[in-house]
Amino acid sequence: MKDxxxxxxxxxxxxxxxxxxxxxxxxxxxxxxxTGNVIENGHDIEGQSVSQKIVVFPSGKGSxxxxxxxxxQLLMKNNAPKAMVIKNPDTVLVTSGIIMEVPMVDKVEEQxxxxxxxxxxxxxxxxxxxxxxxxx
Amino acid sequence: xxxxxxxxxxLEGKHGEGVALAMKVQVATGEAFGAARMVPITxxxxxxxxxxxxxxxxxxxxxxGAKCKIAPxxxxxxxxxYFCGHCQSQQAMTAKDIDMMRRTHNAYKQLGAILTYNCTPxxxxxxxxxxxxxxxxxxxxxxYVNSVWxxxxxxxxxxxxxxxxxxxxxxxYGLLLDENRKGDILVEVQADMDNDFxxxxxxxxxxxxxxxxxxxxxxxxxPTPEALMxxxxxxxxxxxxGMYHIVGVxxxxxxxxxxxxxxxxxxxxxxxxQDLREIRDAISHAPGRIDYALFGCPHFxxxxxxxxxxxxxxxxLAVDLWIMTSANNKxxxxxxxxxxxxxxxxxxxxxxxxxDQPCWxxxxxxxxxxxxxxxxxxxxxxGLEFVIRDIDTCVQAALKGEVE
Numbered sequence: 389m390k391d392x393x394x395x396x397x398x399x400x401x402x403x404x405x406x407x408x409x410x411x412x413x414x415x416x417x418x419x420x421x422x423t424g425n426v427i428e429n430g431h432d433i434e435g436q437s438v439s440q441k442i443v444v445f446p447s448g449k450g451s452x453x454x455x456x457x458x459x460x461q462l463l464m465k466n467n468a469p470k471a472m473v474i475k476n477p478d479t480v481l482v483t484s485g486i487i488m489e490v491p492m493v494d495k496v497e498e499q500x501x502x503x504x505x506x507x508x509x510x511x512x513x514x515x516x517x518x519x520x521x522x523x524x
Numbered sequence: 525x526x527x528x529x530x531x532x533x534x535l536e537g538k539h540g541e542g543v544a545l546a547m548k549v550q551v552a553t554g555e556a557f558g559a560a561r562m563v564p565i566t567x568x569x570x571x572x573x574x575x576x577x578x579x580x581x582x583x584x585x586x587x588x589g590a591k592c593k594i595a596p597x598x599x600x601x602x603x604x605x606y607f608c609g610h611c612q613s614q615q616a617m618t619a620k621d622i623d624m625m626r627r628t629h630n631a632y633k634q635l636g637a638i639l640t641y642n643c644t645p646x647x648x649x650x651x652x653x654x655x656x657x658x659x660x661x662x663x664x665x666x667x668y669v670n671s672v673w674x675x676x677x678x679x680x681x682x683x684x685x686x687x688x689x690x691x692x693x694x695x696x697y698g699l700l701l702d703e704n705r706k707g708d709i710l711v712e713v714q715a716d717m718d719n720d721f722x723x724x725x726x727x728x729x730x731x732x733x734x735x736x737x738x739x740x741x742x743x744x745x746x747p748t749p750e751a752l753m754x755x756x757x758x759x760x761x762x763x764x765x766g767m768y769h770i771v772g773v774x775x776x777x778x779x780x781x782x783x784x785x786x787x788x789x790x791x792x793x794x795x796x797x798q799d800l801r802e803i804r805d806a807i808s809h810a811p812g813r814i815d816y817a818l819f820g821c822p823h824f825x826x827x828x829x830x831x832x833x834x835x836x837x838x839x840x841l842a843v844d845l846w847i848m849t850s851a852n853n854k855x856x857x858x859x860x861x862x863x864x865x866x867x868x869x870x871x872x873x874x875x876x877x878x879x880d881q882p883c884w885x886x887x888x889x890x891x892x893x894x895x896x897x898x899x900x901x902x903x904x905x906x907g908l909e910f911v912i913r914d915i916d917t918c919v920q921a922a923l924k925g926e927v928e
Binding site: 418446453457460464479480481486 | 549552553555556557571573575576577578580581599661662663666678679680681682683684685687698730731735760761762763764766806898902904905
């Protein structure tokens with residue numbers, strides 16, 4: 389199976405890190421800035437930490453304020469995700485990512501989702517529109 | 525993205541660093557969404573929040589000399605006038621909390637915003653026209669202006685709406701274009717939508733409805749402005765929705781066919797009474813004793829304030845009750861004698877304040893009651909818990925000090 393997948397840049401940057409997959413949409417305000425742990429009740433990755441991860445999830449959710457503030461507070465504590473890989477981009481999440489300078493991509497080739505699992509190391513190159521699986 | 529000569533100059537800093545920063549964010553956004561060009565806006569609303577990122581960004585733009593080209597109305601932080609006179613609240617806040625609100629106020633004042641401090645501009649202070657291109661943030665506002673008024677705004681973040689106010693432009697993509705305003709999901713509402721609270725629960729069905737533009741059918745009785753306010757607020761708490769259609773009610777949905785633009789729905793969803801009951805129980809704190817009632821997320825309308833006044837008239841509340849609203853509505857309530865009725869019962873009206881603010885930290889660890897899931901959702905981070913019920917039940921609970 390291949391190791392390189394095409395994608396589309398939403399917010400620029402190149403980073404390498406560990407994959408964390410969430411089946412649920414994410415609101416970064418309901419993430420504890422001190423630990424990066426998701427604190428939303430009943431969330432798919434409740435209790436898991438987004439800190440320094442390449443977070444793979446469907447979409448953002450929540451008010452027009454809280455994504456930016458959630459990310460900002462995580463960044464201040466060095467617990468923000470390294471990059472975000474999403475399916476359905478919305479303006480609130482995308483502009484928050486751009487302003488907070490967190491790399492973000494969408495439109496990833498479908499096989500990527502079959503290939504990766506939690507803990508894999510991937511390199512997200514938003515600038516060139518590709519994700520490379522480094523280790524799994 | 526193709527920029528005009530003057531837009532290029534804005535980006536290059538010929539109009540100052542602040543304008544350049546705002547433009548840089550907007551061009552990157554436009555490129556992310558495949559916009560071909562920038563288009564002018566004639567209105568904006570910024571969901572000022574007095575939270576770290578908001579104050580940081582507003583101050584950054586103000587320091588860089590930016591001024592709003594289109595003066596936006598703004599959301600509330602908290603009322604210094606009210607809470608600095610409230611002993612318990614003041615004790616629970618730090619000097620930094622109070623200073624932060626002053627900083628936020630000063631930054632937006634310097635940027636030239638219209639300091640309305642109200643999250644329901646679409647009901648009064650900032651109502652767009654049909655097809656008007658605008659830049660609106662705030663959960664309940666974006667779906668209202670798109671769906672109910674037929675104006676055109678993407679679901680801006682508070683920060684990107686501020687960029688739009690500064691440049692007077694937005695990238696042209698998404699809900700600004702005819703072809704992207706058609707429905708995706710057919711939502712058949714079988715539940716009894718007999719009050720505005722049912723619309724709170726319907727809005728909270730985002731996970732079941734899924735991504736896209738919902739087209740609601742089965743809402744046979746015309747929804748009130750408050751019901752539509754609730755629907756948008758909760759859709760954007762449980763998900764991310766810039767727009768919806770209600771067949772026979774909203775202007776771009778005279779029929780199901782028009783709402784979908786003659787394409788087939790990508791998904792069909794049915795919402796029943798059981799769905800609405802289950803979601804209420806899933807997000808509500810367990811019933812029992814309550815310590816206070818809190819309303820006004822989004823800000824209560826004068827009709828909602830009147831409704832509470834009617835329920836408490838001549839009675840005494842067992843616990844505290846606060847209603848958050850605009851300064852205008854508070855003034856109206858005073859003039860109409862409604863505030864006096866609420867005050868006599870032991871409740872109060874709080875102007876220009878949001879729930880998700882440090883002024884409510886004195887309620888930490890207590891259990892409140894409210895009619896709004898959004899009100900209950902965000903302050904979880906601050907340790908506030910809420911039972912969620914309709915307004916009538918909330919007020920009865922506040923009179924008794926408990927809820928079944």
